[in-house]
Amino acid sequence: MPRRSSPVVPSPASPHLSPYLRSDARRNRALILEAARSAFEEGGLTVPLGEIARRAGVGTGTVHRHFPSKEALFRATVADRIRLFTDTADELADSDDPGAVFFRYLSSVVRLAARNKALLDALEASAEGLFELTPALEEGFRGALGVLLTRAQEAGAVRKDVQIEDVVTLLFGCLSMERLRLPDGAVGRMTALMCDSLRPGRNVTKLPPPRVSRDESGACEVCGRDMRVARTGRRGRYCGAACRQKAYRERVRRGGRS
Numbered sequence: 001m002p003r004r005s006s007p008v009v010p011s012p013a014s015p016h017l018s019p020y021l022r023s024d025a026r027r028n029r030a031l032i033l034e035a036a037r038s039a040f041e042e043g044g045l046t047v048p049l050g051e052i053a054r055r056a057g058v059g060t061g062t063v064h065r066h067f068p069s070k071e072a073l074f075r076a077t078v079a080d081r082i083r084l085f086t087d088t089a090d091e092l093a094d095s096d097d098p099g100a101v102f103f104r105y106l107s108s109v110v111r112l113a114a115r116n117k118a119l120l121d122a123l124e125a126s127a128e129g130l131f132e133l134t135p136a137l138e139e140g141f142r143g144a145l146g147v148l149l150t151r152a153q154e155a156g157a158v159r160k161d162v163q164i165e166d167v168v169t170l171l172f173g174c175l176s177m178e179r180l181r182l183p184d185g186a187v188g189r190m191t192a193l194m195c196d197s198l199r200p201g202r203n204v205t206k207l208p209p210p211r212v213s214r215d216e217s218g219a220c221e222v223c224g225r226d227m228r229v230a231r232t233g234r235r236g237r238y239c240g241a242a243c244r245q246k247a248y249r250e251r252v253r254r255g256g257r258s
Contacts, residue, residue: 025066028056028058028062028066029066031056031057031058032052032053032056032058032062032063032066032067032073033073033076033077033080034056035052035053035055035056036052036056036073036074036076036077037077037080037081037118038055039051039052039055040074040077040078040117040118041115041116041117041118041119042117043117044117044118044120044121045070045071045074045118045121049063049070049073052070052073074118074122077118078118078119078122078133079133079134079137081113081116081118081119082133082137082141083137083140085109085141085144086137086140086141086144088105088108089105089141089144089145089147089148090144090147092105092148093144093147093148093151095151097155098148098151098152098154098155098157099152099155099156099157099158100157101148101152102148102149102151102152102157102158103152103157103195103198105145105148106167106171106191106194106195107188107191107192107195109171110171110174110175110178110190110191111188111191113175114175114178114179120175120179123172123175123176136248136251139244139247139248140248142164142168142244143244143247143248145164145167145168146164146244149162149164149167156200157199157200158198158199158200159198159199159200160200162198167198170194170197170198171194173194174190174191174194177190178190178191220243221243221247222243222244222246222247
């Protein structure tokens with residue numbers, strides 16, 4: 001009678017069968033992202049990939065296995081920072097002092113981003129059409145910031161004629177101005193001037209009403225209320241920050257944040 005062969009037991013050291021492979025891969029990815037964040041914050045997109053691998057304690061091949069290019073890794077680190085700003089705004093949405101929270105949030109974003117070369121490079125490239133965040137990421141940030149703005153306006157801390165597009169434009173402009181002042185270490189003066197311009201009763205600028213044509217009406221995709229396009233000339237999808245945030249949270253619930 002032929003002898004039955006024993007079943008082959010796979011070795012735990014096999015790279016394809018090891019139960020530790022997935023945890024190792026996750027650990028390596030986290031190390032790479034952490035190293036890339038600090039490296040890009042210091043030097044922007046000019047940082048060599050080899051320097052990031054050295055800081056992470058892995059080889060360049062390991063970096064490439066997780067991120068096909070340095071640009072992909074750069075985009076991931078910028079997206080990670082924008083998500084942090086968005087999550088922070090979400091956590092502050094129910095604050096008991098919405099006016100103070102709104103202005104502290106703006107100041108914090110500018111202070112953190114002004115010394116972050118990666119974010120500054122991304123914003124400059126975005127202005128030139130060379131870098132673009134995913135729509136979900138941009139809408140999430142604008143929606144979360146819009147909720148803080150609306151609550152601050154309802155509390156009487158921000159002038160009523162300010163729109164979310166105004167705040168985003170001022171935020172990016174203020175970031176550029178603060179960057180010019182970085183050599184003397186004075187970060188915050190331009191931010192204080194920006195915040196002061198948003199407060200009611202202290203402004204000398206009367207904003208013109210948005211231009212509206214007959215074909216610029218529409219309905220909010222969330223509540224169905226009639227609305228008009230944004231001042232930028234683009235047709236809006238939501239009537240305000242609250243509905244924009246509801247739509248974003250629903251997308252996250254259905255398919256996860258991207």
